[in-house]
Amino acid sequence: MTFPAFWGLVMTRYMHEYGATREQIAAVSVKNRRFGERNPLAQFRAPVTAGDVALSPLIADPIRRLDCCPATDGAAAVLLTGPGLAARCEHPRIRVAGSTLVSSSPRVSAHEDLTTHPGTIEAARRAYEMAGVEPADIDVAEVHDCFTIAEIVDSEDLGFFPKGKGALAAAEGRSDFEGAVVINPSGGLLSKGHPTGATGCGQIYEATLQLRGRHPNQVPNACLALTHNAGGASAAVTVNILERTS
Amino acid sequence: MTPARGVIYSTTMVHMAGGTHAALTPFSLVLVDLEDGARVLGQGRPGTVPEIGELVIAIGEQDGVPIFHALGQPNLGEVP
Numbered sequence: 001m002t003f004p005a006f007w008g009l010v011m012t013r014y015m016h017e018y019g020a021t022r023e024q025i026a027a028v029s030v031k032n033r034r035f036g037e038r039n040p041l042a043q044f045r046a047p048v049t050a051g052d053v054a055l056s057p058l059i060a061d062p063i064r065r066l067d068c069c070p071a072t073d074g075a076a077a078v079l080l081t082g083p084g085l086a087a088r089c090e091h092p093r094i095r096v097a098g099s100t101l102v103s104s105s106p107r108v109s110a111h112e113d114l115t116t117h118p119g120t121i122e123a124a125r126r127a128y129e130m131a132g133v134e135p136a137d138i139d140v141a142e143v144h145d146c147f148t149i150a151e152i153v154d155s156e157d158l159g160f161f162p163k164g165k166g167a168l169a170a171a172e173g174r175s176d177f178e179g180a181v182v183i184n185p186s187g188g189l190l191s192k193g194h195p196t197g198a199t200g201c202g203q204i205y206e207a208t209l210q211l212r213g214r215h216p217n218q219v220p221n222a223c224l225a226l227t228h229n230a231g232g233a234s235a236a237v238t239v240n241i242l243e244r245t246s
Numbered sequence: 247m248t249p250a251r252g253v254i255y256s257t258t259m260v261h262m263a264g265g266t267h268a269a270l271t272p273f274s275l276v277l278v279d280l281e282d283g284a285r286v287l288g289q290g291r292p293g294t295v296p297e298i299g300e301l302v303i304a305i306g307e308q309d310g311v312p313i314f315h316a317l318g319q320p321n322l323g324e325v326p
Contacts, residue, residue, distance in 0.1 A: 001275065001287065002260070002263060002264070002267075004260075004262075005258055005260050005263075005275055008258030008259075008260070008275075009256040009257065009258050009275065009277055010256070011258075012256045012257055012258055012298065013255065013256040013298070016256075016298045057261070057262070058259075058261040058262075059260075059261060059262045060258045060259070060260045060261065060262075061258055061259040061260075061261065062258075063258075108277065108287055109277065109284075109285040109286055109287055110285075114255070114256055114277070
C-alpha cells in the first residue's frame with residue numbers, strides 16, 4: 001500500500017469520526033505553503049488557497065495532490081557538543097532538553113484507531129517528561145506533515161489540541177502566529193519537501209534557527225521548540241525538545 | 247468454508263499509483279473489521295464505491311489480497 005493510500009484511509013476515518021471538513025483540513029496546506037513563501041530553502045514557495053487544494057487532482061480520495069508533500073533531494077546536518085565547547089560558540093546555545101525514539105507496529109491493520117498514533121503519543125510523553133515541560137510550554141513545533149491530515153493527527157497526539165479538534169484548530173488559525181503554538185513555520189514538508197533521511201535533521205535546523213531568533217518566519221521570543229518525525233505508518237517516531245539557554 | 251464477513255472501518259479510492267498498480271486505477275482499498283475480531287486490509291469490488299459502516303463479504307482474492315463486496319451494493323456478477 002502506498003503512503004497516500006494509508007493517509008487516505010486515515011483521513012476518511014477522521015472526517016467520519018469527528019465531522020472535520022475538507023476545507024478545515026486544507027487549512028494546513030494553505031498555512032504551510034504561506035510559510036514556505038518566505039523560506040529560501042523550501043521547494044514550493046507559491047501560496048495556495050483552500051480552493052486550489054479542493055481542485056487539485058485526487059490521489060487517494062479524499063487526499064488530493066496539494067494535501068501531499070513532494071519527495072525531494074536534500075541534506076541537513078546537526079553538530080552536537082558539550083557545554084564547554086558550546087560556551088565558546090558565538091551563537092546562542094541550544095540544549096537538547098528531551099529526545100526520544102519509539103517504535104510501534106508497522107502493520108496498518110494493527111492500528112486500533114487510525115486517527116491516533118500510539119508511537120507519537122508515547123514518544124511525546126517521554127520527551128515532555130525528560131524535558132520537564134508540557135505541550136502548552138512549546139512555542140514552536142516542526143511536525144511531520146507528509147500529508148495535511150498527518151499534521152492534524154500529530155498536533156493532537158503531541159498534546160497541542162484535544163482529540164478530534166485538530167482540524168478545527170488549524171482552520172481557526174490556532175497553529176498559526178495567533179495561536180498558542182506555531183506549527184511548521186518552516187513551511188513543513190508540504191513546502192520544503194521530504195528528503196526522507198534528511199527530514200528529521202532539517203526540522204532540527206529549522207527549530208534551531210527559531211531558537212536563535214533568525215528564522216524568516218520568526219516566532220517571537222521562541223524559547224522551547226519541538227520536532228516530530230515519523231517513518232512508515234508512524235511505526236518509528238522521534239520527538240526532540242530543544243531549549244534556548246542563552 | 248464460510249466466506250469472511252465484516253464491516254468497513256475505513257476506505258479510500260486510489261486514483262494515482264505507480265508501478266503495476268497504475269493500470270488498475272481507480273481502485274478502492276477497504277480496512278475491514280471481521281466478525282472474528284481481526285482487522286484486514288483488502289480491495290473493494292471493482293466498480294463499486296465502498297463506504298464506512300457497510301457490511302461486506304469476501305468474494306475472492308487477487309495476489310493474496312482479499313476482495314470485499316458490500317452487501318448493500320449491486321451484485322455485479324463475477325469479479326473481473
